[in-house]
Amino acid sequence: MADPLDSGDDIFDRLKKGVDPKLQEEKTRLANERELAQVEKAQRRLGELIQDNSTLPTTISSIRILNATNTRKGFLDRIFNPIISANQDRPYTLAEAIREVSIGADKLHKLDVFHEPISLFIDRPSHTEPSMTPTDIDIYLSVVEKSRFKFKTGTDIGNAEGSAYVHGLARNIFGGAESLNVNASFGTRTRSAYQASFETPILSNPDLRWEFGGLASSTQKPWSSHEEVLKGGWTKLRWMAPGGGMHELGYNGVWRQITGLASNASPTVRRDAGDSVKSSLTHTWVKDRRDNPQLPTRGYLNKSTLELAGWGPLQGDVAFGKAEVEAQGAIPVPIPGIQGESGVSLTTGLRAGLLFPLPLGTEAESKPSRINDRFQLGGPTDVRGFRLSGLGPRDGIDSLGGDVYAAGSANLLFPIPRVGKDKPFRFQLFANGGRLLALKESEIEGTDGEKVKQTLAPTIAELGNGLPSMAAGFGLVYAHPVARFELNFSLPLVLRRGEDGRKGLQFGIGINML
Amino acid sequence: MPQDADAKSEERPKPSRSKTQARETSPQWFTTPQPIRRLFDKFPLRIYSLNELPQRSPRNRENNTLWIFTTNEGAQLGAPSFNPGCLKWQAYMIFKGIDFVPISSNNHASPTGALPFLLPASSTKNPLEAVLPIPSTRIERWVREKKVNTEKTGRPPDEGLEAKNQHVEASVSTKQKSTSKESSDMRYEAYMSLLNYRIRNAYLYSLYLSPPNFASIVLPLYVNPSTSNTLARVALSHQLRAAAETELLKQSPTIDVEATYRDCDKAFEALSELLGDDEFFYGEEVPGLFDASVFAYTHVLLDEDLDWKHTRLREGLEQYGNLVEHQKSIVEGWFGDNASGRSRSHKKA
Numbered sequence: 039m040a041d042p043l044d045s046g047d048d049i050f051d052r053l054k055k056g057v058d059p060k061l062q063e064e065k066t067r068l069a070n071e072r073e074l075a076q077v078e079k080a081q082r083r084l085g086e087l088i089q090d091n092s093t094l095p096t097t098i099s100s101i102r103i104l105n106a107t108n109t110r111k112g113f114l115d116r117i118f119n120p121i122i123s124a125n126q127d128r129p130y131t132l133a134e135a136i137r138e139v140s141i142g143a144d145k146l147h148k149l150d151v152f153h154e155p156i157s158l159f160i161d162r163p164s165h166t167e168p169s170m171t172p173t174d175i176d177i178y179l180s181v182v183e184k185s186r187f188k189f190k191t192g193t194d195i196g197n198a199e200g201s202a203y204v205h206g207l208a209r210n211i212f213g214g215a216e217s218l219n220v221n222a223s224f225g226t227r228t229r230s231a232y233q234a235s236f237e238t239p240i241l242s243n244p245d246l247r248w249e250f251g252g253l254a255s256s257t258q259k260p261w262s263s264h265e266e267v268l269k270g271g272w273t274k275l276r277w278m279a280p281g282g283g284m285h286e287l288g289y290n291g292v293w294r295q296i297t298g299l300a301s302n303a304s305p306t307v308r309r310d311a312g313d314s315v316k317s318s319l320t321h322t323w324v325k326d327r328r329d330n331p332q333l334p335t336r337g338y339l340n341k342s343t344l345e346l347a348g349w350g351p352l353q354g355d356v357a358f359g360k361a362e363v364e365a366q367g368a369i370p371v372p373i374p375g376i377q378g379e380s381g382v383s384l385t386t387g388l389r390a391g392l393l394f395p396l397p398l399g400t401e402a403e404s405k406p407s408r409i410n411d412r413f414q415l416g417g418p419t420d421v422r423g424f425r426l427s428g429l430g431p432r433d434g435i436d437s438l439g440g441d442v443y444a445a446g447s448a449n450l451l452f453p454i455p456r457v458g459k460d461k462p463f464r465f466q467l468f469a470n471g472g473r474l475l476a477l478k479e480s481e482i483e484g485t486d487g488e489k490v491k492q493t494l495a496p497t498i499a500e501l502g503n504g505l506p507s508m509a510a511g512f513g514l515v516y517a518h519p520v521a522r523f524e525l526n527f528s529l530p531l532v533l534r535r536g537e538d539g540r541k542g543l544q545f546g547i548g549i550n551m552l
Numbered sequence: 553m554p555q556d557a558d559a560k561s562e563e564r565p566k567p568s569r570s571k572t573q574a575r576e577t578s579p580q581w582f583t584t585p586q587p588i589r590r591l592f593d594k595f596p597l598r599i600y601s602l603n604e605l606p607q608r609s610p611r612n613r614e615n616n617t618l619w620i621f622t623t624n625e626g627a628q629l630g631a632p633s634f635n636p637g638c639l640k641w642q643a644y645m646i647f648k649g650i651d652f653v654p655i656s657s658n659n660h661a662s663p664t665g666a667l668p669f670l671l672p673a674s675s676t677k678n679p680l681e682a683v684l685p686i687p688s689t690r691i692e693r694w695v696r697e698k699k700v701n702t703e704k705t706g707r708p709p710d711e712g713l714e715a716k717n718q719h720v721e722a723s724v725s726t727k728q729k730s731t732s733k734e735s736s737d738m739r740y741e742a743y744m745s746l747l748n749y750r751i752r753n754a755y756l757y758s759l760y761l762s763p764p765n766f767a768s769i770v771l772p773l774y775v776n777p778s779t780s781n782t783l784a785r786v787a788l789s790h791q792l793r794a795a796a797e798t799e800l801l802k803q804s805p806t807i808d809v810e811a812t813y814r815d816c817d818k819a820f821e822a823l824s825e826l827l828g829d830d831e832f833f834y835g836e837e838v839p840g841l842f843d844a845s846v847f848a849y850t851h852v853l854l855d856e857d858l859d860w861k862h863t864r865l866r867e868g869l870e871q872y873g874n875l876v877e878h879q880k881s882i883v884e885g886w887f888g889d890n891a892s893g894r895s896r897s898h899k900k901a
Contacts, residue, residue, distance in 0.1 A: 293779070293781065293783070293784045293787075295660065296660060297660040299660070299661065299662075299663065301663050301684060301685070302684060305609070305610045305613070305617075305671060306605065306606065306608070306609040306610065308619070308657070308661040308671070308685075309608060309609065309610050309655075309657075309661070310608065311657070311658065311660040311661035312657075312658040312660045312661065312778060313658075313660075313778040313779045313784060313788070314779065315779050315780065315781035315784050317781075353780060353781070354780065354781060355779050355780055355781070399780075405608075406606065406607030406608040407606065407607070407608065408608065409606075412606065430603055431603040431604060431605050431606055432602075432603070433605060433609060438605065438606050438609065439606070440603075440606070441606070474603070475603060475604070476603070476604055476605060476606035476607065477606070477607055478604060479604075479607055493607075504600050505598065505600075529592070529595040529596075530595055530596040531595065531596055531597050531598070532596055532597065532598045532599075532600070533596045533598070533599050533600070534599070534600050534601065534602060534603050535599055535600070535601055535602045536602050536603065537603070539595075539596055541592050541595060542592075
């Protein structure tokens with residue numbers, strides 16, 4: 039409040055003091071309420087109007103999208119043409135017409151080409167043309183296109199890795215909501231990564247998309263003393279299932295090189311050094327019903343991933359089947375004496391995976407798995423209280439990964455006093471554990487299928503042999519919209535000899551934490 | 553990116569490419585108070601036995617292993633490697649009566665970026681303890697020290713410890729020369745350079761840059777075992793050819809094919825004169841490192857199993873009967889019919 043007369047004058051001082059802050063608060067509150075009531079009333083009136091006329095026969099004579107200058111007409115036609123009454127065998131009621139149009143608008147919104155909100159106008163055409171019927175309405179959708187090109191550079195620090203990146207995005211390239219993503223990053227662990235992908239909706243359907251892309255990268259794997267160089271490409275088809283699940287069916291072809299071995303790399307890593315080509319089909323299904331992916335208080339996530347590599351016509355140098363499942367659930371915990379949501383919640387997670395060798399192409403014998411195909415487990419984003427890839431078989435200093443794993447976690451989250459349950463901060467108590475095992479050596483002679491089965495059963499049985507490797511602790515959680523940050527103190531409870539437990543503080547950043 | 557095959561000589565190794573950082577050891581900012589440390593020491597509460605190794609992990613840790621270019625069957629039979637750089641040290645170790653198992657590998661596995669390298673047997677006490685690999689440049693010394701240790705103590709030394717010592721010593725001491733008779737010869741270095749430059753250059757050209765030989769030897773032996781994927785094979789072939797070309801262009805601004813072959817012929821002539829009527833070079837009773845070095849090239853050029861389409865080098869070598877005899881006597885005497893080669897050589901040594 040900059041008052042030019044405010045120069046120590048008593049009257050003004052008294053006048054100023056006279057304004058009771060409480061009174062002012064009350065005033066603004068009342069004003070807000072009044073405004074809210076007005077908006078509500080207006081909406082109610084509109085609602086009533088539509089309600090009253092909901093059965094009014096309506097024909098949509100045209101739908102016009104305003105300002106969509108860069109979007110192809112044919113592409114939009116596929117969304118809106120079926121709605122136009124000329125293509126319907128009976129007239130709509132007004133309510134139906136509005137519903138149909140908003141479904142169309144919702145599709146536009148999902149295409150990620152236009153800014154929110156998309157405004158809708160209804161107009162009655164002037165009855166000048168002879169073809170007009172009295173029930174005709176015109177629909178106008180006013181959109182604002184998002185910028186077609188986005189370019190971003192920046193630096194990232196996290197999970198003991200620092201990196202710099204360049205990211206380019208071209209939206210709506212051919213006017214059909216196609217997008218091209220180009221990424222390049224250079225870091226301490228991912229030494230270099232280049233990636234480009236092109237994605238397009240199929241038949242203007244935002245829930246059915248096709249993507250293809252390619253990558254070239256070089257990543258340090260310090261937990262097993264090598265560097266992995268990848269060059270490859272993929273293509274994917276993604277669609278939403280009616281039940282709310284997301285499916286993804288893809289093909290990957292990657293040339294992998296294990297190189298740049300550390301001087302003290304183990305014989306196992308040296309044995310796996312060199313080239314291999316993986317040609318695989320993958321299927322992923324995800325159903326995410328959590329209220330917040332980074333800090334869920336209720337809901338569940340189910341996910342399954344299947345990969346088939348090298349089998350039959352797929353060719354390549356490695357052949358295996360790989361299956362992974364993940365389940366996560368969260369429930370709010372009521373605290374007696376606290377009304378409503380207490381902010382306390384319990385989340386549990388379970389992951390398991392299995393890799394079974396298959397005969398390559400037309401060969402009769404299957405080959406054992408390689409280090410870059412096996413699972414790794416341990417670290418701040420899955421089994422906390424262990425170093426990165428700290429679980430499972432080891433050769434000297436190297437984590438070799440395993441063919442079978444199971445891991446589980448239980449976290450009890452509390453709001454932090456004075457910060458409150460509405461802030462994305464929590465205090466957590468956790469216990470987690472898991473086992474990561476290599477397939478046992480087959481001792482029997484027989485056909486290949488029998489051999490694999492013979493090694494699989496005892497390996498899976500071994501999962502339940504003794505307590506799993508476990509750690510427990512407590513820490514702070516911060517849920518940023520894109521990632522979850524944790525700072526935990528933990529102690530390992532149960533270990534296998536050689537496994538790398540971590541006593542003390544551990545910092546973790548993850549998008550999908552166990 | 554490492555280049556495959558023998559485009560890199562083991563005589564002139566590139567600086568080590570081991571890029572993987574050492575495990576970070578966080579600095580201790582403060583010392584943990586005693587009671588907390590005592591509490592920490594109680595964890596983990598329970599430790600079970602070791603997890604089993606994956607199926608592909610090499611199990612023969614109690615043997616010395618020499619990682620070379622060879623086929624899987626070749627490794628099982630102990631057959632001579634098809635790569636001169638690897639064959640030289642394979643033959644040398646056989647001559648010296650070192651017990652080892654050959655393992656079929658590729659350059660990515662090597663600490664220097666080029667095969668061969670030796671992984672000494674791990675100590676029996678702790679079979680999973682990391683054993684440092686011995687690159688080809690240090691194999692000669694390793695063999696000498698192993699002999700000395702065995703003579704001194706009368707029992708095999710603790711290999712793991714020895715490897716560590718060597719690692720330290722290597723950075724401190726300068727390269728010592730072999731004390732055997734052959735190296736005391738003033739002309740030894742000159743003859744060695746004939747092999748390492750003239751013969752090697754002609755060999756590199758003939759193998760990688762002569763398309764018929766590339767197709768009949770490099771593709772089936774070096775490229776195809778790496779991957780079954782056609783695109784990756786094309787990329788690897790290109791890399792190999794480019795690496796060979798770079799290697800040759802290091803020594804002269806242009807590649808003069810005729811001169812390269814002529815130099816090689818002259819080198820064979822000089823070696824033939826040096827050998828004379830002796831069974832082995834420098835009149836030794838048993839073959840030594842120089843014999844291994846010569847044999848590495850002569851065997852690869854004369855081996856009937858290798859399908860040389862462009863035979864200029866082989867024909868040039870066949871002019872010198874004593875070199876051919878030298879190759880033959882080593883194959884027969886030390887490698888036998890491939891299968892029994894190593895055990896027989898052992899007896900002889």
